[in-house]
Amino acid sequence: MKKEHIAVLGGGTWGATLASHLAKQGHDVIIWEFVKEVADHLKKNRSLKTLPELKIPAQVQITNDLAETLKGRDVLLSVTPSHAVRATFSAAVAGGALTPGALVISATKGIENGTFSTMSQIISQVFPGVGELVILTGPSHAEEVAMGQPVALVSASHSKPASERVRDMFSSDIFRVYTGKDPIGAEIGGSLKNIFAVACGIVDGLKLGDNTKAALMTRGLTEMARLGKVLGAETMTFFGLSGLGDLIVTCGSKHSRNRLLGEKIGSGKTLAAALAEMTMVAEGVKTAESAYHLGKSKKVELPIVGEVYKILFENKPPRDSIRDLMSRQVGAEMEGVVV
Amino acid sequence: MKKEHIAVLGGGTWGATLASHLAKQGHDVIIWEFVKEVADHLKKNRSLKTLPELKIPAQVQITNDLAETLKGRDVLLSVTPSHAVRATFSAAVAGGALTPGALVISATKGIENGTFSTMSQIISQVFPGVGELVILTGPSHAEEVAMGQPVALVSASHSKPASERVRDMFSSDIFRVYTGKDPIGAEIGGSLKNIFAVACGIVDGLKLGDNTKAALMTRGLTEMARLGKVLGAETMTFFGLSGLGDLIVTCGSKHSRNRLLGEKIGSGKTLAAALAEMTMVAEGVKTAESAYHLGKSKKVELPIVGEVYKILFENKPPRDSIRDLMSRQVGAEMEGVVV
Numbered sequence: 032m033k034k035e036h037i038a039v040l041g042g043g044t045w046g047a048t049l050a051s052h053l054a055k056q057g058h059d060v061i062i063w064e065f066v067k068e069v070a071d072h073l074k075k076n077r078s079l080k081t082l083p084e085l086k087i088p089a090q091v092q093i094t095n096d097l098a099e100t101l102k103g104r105d106v107l108l109s110v111t112p113s114h115a116v117r118a119t120f121s122a123a124v125a126g127g128a129l130t131p132g133a134l135v136i137s138a139t140k141g142i143e144n145g146t147f148s149t150m151s152q153i154i155s156q157v158f159p160g161v162g163e164l165v166i167l168t169g170p171s172h173a174e175e176v177a178m179g180q181p182v183a184l185v186s187a188s189h190s191k192p193a194s195e196r197v198r199d200m201f202s203s204d205i206f207r208v209y210t211g212k213d214p215i216g217a218e219i220g221g222s223l224k225n226i227f228a229v230a231c232g233i234v235d236g237l238k239l240g241d242n243t244k245a246a247l248m249t250r251g252l253t254e255m256a257r258l259g260k261v262l263g264a265e266t267m268t269f270f271g272l273s274g275l276g277d278l279i280v281t282c283g284s285k286h287s288r289n290r291l292l293g294e295k296i297g298s299g300k301t302l303a304a305a306l307a308e309m310t311m312v313a314e315g316v317k318t319a320e321s322a323y324h325l326g327k328s329k330k331v332e333l334p335i336v337g338e339v340y341k342i343l344f345e346n347k348p349p350r351d352s353i354r355d356l357m358s359r360q361v362g363a364e365m366e367g368v369v370v
Numbered sequence: 371m372k373k374e375h376i377a378v379l380g381g382g383t384w385g386a387t388l389a390s391h392l393a394k395q396g397h398d399v400i401i402w403e404f405v406k407e408v409a410d411h412l413k414k415n416r417s418l419k420t421l422p423e424l425k426i427p428a429q430v431q432i433t434n435d436l437a438e439t440l441k442g443r444d445v446l447l448s449v450t451p452s453h454a455v456r457a458t459f460s461a462a463v464a465g466g467a468l469t470p471g472a473l474v475i476s477a478t479k480g481i482e483n484g485t486f487s488t489m490s491q492i493i494s495q496v497f498p499g500v501g502e503l504v505i506l507t508g509p510s511h512a513e514e515v516a517m518g519q520p521v522a523l524v525s526a527s528h529s530k531p532a533s534e535r536v537r538d539m540f541s542s543d544i545f546r547v548y549t550g551k552d553p554i555g556a557e558i559g560g561s562l563k564n565i566f567a568v569a570c571g572i573v574d575g576l577k578l579g580d581n582t583k584a585a586l587m588t589r590g591l592t593e594m595a596r597l598g599k600v601l602g603a604e605t606m607t608f609f610g611l612s613g614l615g616d617l618i619v620t621c622g623s624k625h626s627r628n629r630l631l632g633e634k635i636g637s638g639k640t641l642a643a644a645l646a647e648m649t650m651v652a653e654g655v656k657t658a659e660s661a662y663h664l665g666k667s668k669k670v671e672l673p674i675v676g677e678v679y680k681i682l683f684e685n686k687p688p689r690d691s692i693r694d695l696m697s698r699q700v701g702a703e704m705e706g707v708v709v
Contacts, residue, residue, distance in 0.1 A: 170588070175579035181696055183585035185703055198700060207585075207696050209703040240514035241619050246522035246546075249509070249615035270609045271703045276588035280580050283622065357520055357546050361537060364524055364548040364610045370709045 034058055035200050038104040040119055041065075041111035041139075042073050042093065044082045044173040049108060049138060049201075052176065054091045056203060061092040063100035065115065070095040085177035101128040105162075106136065106200070109154065113141030113314075116150050120157040132162035136186075136197055140168065140221040144317045147262060147325060149218035163193035166214040167201070168221050169272035170280035179205055185272045187211035209272065216264030220255060220274030224281055225315030226322060227251035228289035230339050231282040233349050235290070236297020243353075247335065248282055254333045257367050258322060261329045266370045289315035302343050316343060332367060334359060373397055374539055377443040379458055380404075380450035380478070381412050381432065383421045383512040388447060388477060388540075391515065393430045395542060400431040402439035404454065409434040424516035440467040444501075445475065445539075448493065452480030452653075455489050459496040471501035475525075475536055479507065479560040483656045486601060486664060488557035502532035505553040506540070507560050508611035509619035518544055524611045526550035548611065555603030559594060559613030563620055564654030565661055566590035567628035569678050570621040572688050574629070575636020582692075586674065587621055593672045596706050597661060600668045605709045628654035641682050655682060671706060673698060 035058045039050040042064030054060045064070035070093055073079065077087040087093075094100055101107070101123060111119050116139055123129050135158070137150045148156075151164045169184035176182050186197040186208050198208040211217055227248065234244050255278075256269040268274060281287045292313040295305035302316070323340035326333040338352035374397045378389040381403030393399045403409035409432055412418065416426040426432075433439055440446070440462060450458050455478055462468050474497070476489045487495075490503045508523035515521050525536040525547050537547040550556055566587060573583050594617075595608045607613060620626045631652040634644035641655070662679035665672040677691035 170581050170584035172579065172581055175581045178579075180579040180582055181585070181692060182581045183589065202700065204693060204696050207700060209700055211703045240511065240517075240519040241623060242509050242511055242514045242521045243519055245509035245615045245619040245622075246520070246611060248618055249611050250522065252609070252614070267704055267707070267709065270591070270614075272585060272588050275591070275609075275614070276584045279587055279618065280584040283584075284580060353520060354543055357543050361541065361546060361548055364550045365606050368606070370606065 032057060032199065035106050036104045037061070037106040037108055038063060038100045039108045039110060040100070041109070042069060043110070043112070044079060045138060045171070046108070046110035047073065047079055047082065047087055048085055048173045048177050049110060050091050051085060051087050052203070052206060053200065054088045056200070058200065060090070061094060061100050061104070063094055063097055065095075065111065065119070067095045082173060082177055084174055097123055098126050098128040101126075101130065103130070105130045105133045107133055108136045108138060109150065110138045113139050113150060117153050117157060120154055124158055129158060129160065131160040134162050134165065134193060134196065136165045136167050137218075138167045141314060142219065142222040142318070144321050147321060149215060151214055151218060163188060163190040164214065165193050165197045166217045167197060168217050168277070170276040172280065172284070172286070176206075181205050181207070183207040183209065183272060183276070185209050185211045185217055187214040187217040187273065189214065211268065211271065211273070213265040213268040215262065216259055216268030217273040219259045219262055219264050220269050221277055222314070222318055223255045223258065223322065224274065224278040225289045225313070226319045226336055226339055227255070227278060228281040228287050229293035229313070229315040229319065230335055232290040232293020233297035233339070233342065236294040237349055237353065239353070244282070248278060251335050252278065253365065253368050254335055257331050258326060258333060260369060261325075261331055266368060288313045292316070296342060297349050301346065319343060371396060371538065374445050375443045376400070376445040376447055377402060377439045378447045378449060379439070380448070381408060382449070382451070383418060384477060384510070385447070385449035386412065386418055386421065386426055387424055387512045387516050388449060389430050390424060390426050391542070391545060392539065393427045395539070397539065399429070400433060400439050400443070402433055402436055404434070404450065404458070406434045421512060421516055423513055436462060437465050437467040440469065442469070444469045444472045446472050447475045447477060448489065449477045452478050452489060456492050456496060459493055463497055468497060468499065470499040473501050473504065473532060473535065475504045475506050476557075477506045480653060481558065481561040481657070483660050486660060488554060490553055490557060502527060502529040503553065504532050504536045505556045506536060507556050507616070509615040511619065511623070511625070515545075520544050520546070522546040522548065522611055522615070524548050524550045524556055526553040526556040526612065528553065550607065550610065550612070552604040552607040554601065555598055555607030556612040558598045558601055558603050559608050560616055561653070561657055562594045562597065562661065563613065563617040564628045564652070565658045565675055565678055566594070566617060567620040567626050568632040568652070568654040568658065569674055571629035571632020572636035572678070572681065575633040576688055576692065578692070583621070587617060590674050591617065592704065592707050593674055596670050597665060597672060599708060600664075600670055605707060627652045631655070635681060636688050640685065658682060
């Protein structure tokens with residue numbers, strides 16, 4: 032195995048989990064954390080309050096100094112919150128410490144609201160000297176990876192050698208990485224799935240059954256594929272780990288913030304009341320808004336997205352949405368899905 | 371709406387549920403039940419012991435007389451157990467009461483072990499005078515349909531008018547039917563999914579997490595698509611309601627016999643001990659055996675099917691299977707999936 036020199040940007044649950052895994056594989060790993068107090072806590076306690084299952088190995092360095100992090104490291108693992116990606120790379124470029132041609136692995140899920148720019152598109156804009164870009168994504172609760180339970184992800188890149196380099200960097204007996212060649216599709220799946228997690232939560236709140244939820248997830252996936260195609264993704268990507276796999280894990284999870292928000296709304300709360308009860312952001316709300324308007328402007332048929340939008344933003348009663356979804360004119364199952 | 375004259379062959383939970391739904395849509399419906407005592411019980415109590423949620427409407431006729439059932443009816447809904455389909459149609463043909471050119475809707479899941487013949491293939495062989503054949507399948511616990519919860523299914527046929535006729539026959543505000551043109555694929559998905567339900571149960575028994583299960587279902591679906599292709603199915607069918615939708619509902623269900631059998635084995639029981647504890651057949655066991663040998667003879671790579679086979683029939687410890695699955699050489703995600 033080749034020993035890689037890796038700068039992990041972001042010391043949250045997923046960043047610390049991936050950094051610990053990479054260190055155990057024998058790589059040189061440093062975590063950069065933006066908030067100094069968090070960096071100090073990580074350094075001292077070798078664990079996160081939000082993820083007690085994780086013990087960060089002693090060989091992982093931890094710092095709040097971005098220049099120190101980047102120096103001499105030609106692999107960057109970007110895993111900050113999505114709203115911080117642009118600022119982090121801007122600061123890194125301004126500091127002049129980025130290695131030209133560095134391999135950047137983006138493991139942050141999310142797309143920019145309104146513009147639908149993916150994280151890799153933001154990184155390319157801000158850091159023109161970037162080498163290859165690889166997306167690492169798939170069904171991955173950090174809690175389970177931290178406990179050593181098996182996980183399978185995708186490393187997607189336009190460059191086959193780069194996706195294989197990332198695969199080899201991470202692969203172990205609990206960590207399986209498949210290569211993919213559609214980074215945009217891999218990023219979009221991880222974002223759009225949050226809309227359908229909200230929808231699944233609404234079905235849970237209405238106390239409807241497993242048939243309804245399975246139908247919703249299956250039909251939701253065809254909507255993802257239709258919208259993703261317009262955004263430059265390949266249809267088949269949505270039927271893999273970054274689309275379907277992530278959708279299954281999110282819709283089935285008691286911990287998903289998006290599913291939980293939907294459940295509150297399905298059981299009768301308004302969006303405002305449901306949001307007031309949440310401590311963390313449910314990205315599916317903003318994503319539903321963006322996707323709804325994008326679907327309209329591009330003339331893509333997205334019935335489930337449309338109903339989620341109307342429930343969230345126009346106070347449509349969820350039961351009316353279910354009735355309207357069920358009574359729409361039906362066509363062929365794979366209508367509009369172009370492979 | 372056109373009033374149809376429908377003979378429902380089989381008075382089990384799914385047959386009685388579909389018959390009741392069709393009668394509520396205004397059709398003329400008769401149920402034929404093979405076991406006289408069961409037919410008498412149904413007639414007297416208008417419900418099944420195994421499905422107390424269902425009240426069979428008064429206008430549904432119930433009989434044990436096959437000739438009476440078939441007389442003057444040009445729509446047959448075949449919903450007996452899979453092992454009884456051949457015998458039922460043979461008896462109907464011998465009795466001379468079948469209407470030539472009748473539309474047959476097959477709603478029985480399962481494929482013949484060894485030969486991998488689907489129900490529609492059996493019906494075509496036994497009843498050469500059959501008109502159009504339509505498969506009705508998808509994620510459908512009878513309990514939930516009986517309670518009036520929304521369900522979405524597929525009516526798949528080589529004949530578009532026939533699939534649309536079936537769609538119109540069933541469609542209501544809780545029953546949504548998409549048309550499809552790959553009946554063989556629709557039938558095969560409903561059968562192969564039981565292998566992966568056993569595998570999901572094994573993961574549950576090992577107390578592995580949601581990441582592992584989501585990865586297993588996603589990768590399982592690509593195996594279904596690869597094997598289905600060899601059997602004459604279209605790849606995309608497996609990503610719809612009859613494949614993915616049914617897989618989701620089965621893998622997530624506490625009631626699935628196949629998942630439950632897997633859970634017993636994952637928690638340390640042998641196949642014999644697990645089977646001894648079950649009162650009903652888990653079809654996934656025989657299907658795994660057939661699929662394993664078929665994959666070998668056709669040279670289709672089916673790693674999950676292979677490990678399920680080895681766990682069931684060669685006493686391989688499930689943890690060793692997980693380890694071996696995780697440490698196989700990895701390739702591209704959609705390798706071997708041809709659309």
